[in-house]
Amino acid sequence: MSYAIRWLRSLLFIIQVYFVMLVLGILFFPWALFSPRGAHAACKTYASWALFTARIMCGIRYQIRGEVPAGEVLIAAKHQSFLDIMIIFLHAPWAKFIMKHELLYTPIIGVYAYRLGCVPVKRGRR
Numbered sequence: 305m306s307y308a309i310r311w312l313r314s315l316l317f318i319i320q321v322y323f324v325m326l327v328l329g330i331l332f333f334p335w336a337l338f339s340p341r342g343a344h345a346a347c348k349t350y351a352s353w354a355l356f357t358a359r360i361m362c363g364i365r366y367q368i369r370g371e372v373p374a375g376e377v378l379i380a381a382k383h384q385s386f387l388d389i390m391i392i393f394l395h396a397p398w399a400k401f402i403m404k405h406e407l408l409y410t411p412i413i414g415v416y417a418y419r420l421g422c423v424p425v426k427r428g429r430r
Contacts, residue, residue, distance in 0.1 A: 317361045321354050329412040336419050343419035344398065351394040358387055366391055
């Protein structure tokens with residue numbers, strides 16, 4: 305496959321994945337605003353979509369090795385990309401993340417992060 309075609313497929317993937325994030329974020333927003341279950345359902349739906357389209361459009365596959373913990377655990381993952389977070393969120397029940405504090409002020413995404421119980425951290429502070 306030529307470089308130009310791979311680049312175009314990647315560009316189309318990026319455009320559609322962020323467009324779907326906006327659409328799902330708005331559609332689920334009323335439920336997510338009042339219920340952590342709504343935020344969780346929206347994020348699971350989005351993670352499923354992002355990984356499905358990554359496989360179809362870009363040929364990206366992933367593999368989970370070992371058993372996924374069922375209870376509350378800390379997963380210390382050194383993530384390399386946006387998709388790493390999607391994989392963890394999709395397969396870990398009720399996942400919460402440590403995140404940059406500034407993301408709480410992002411429209412729509414901040415509400416979802418708050419409702420999911422993510423832990424904001426101010427970088428640069430001890």
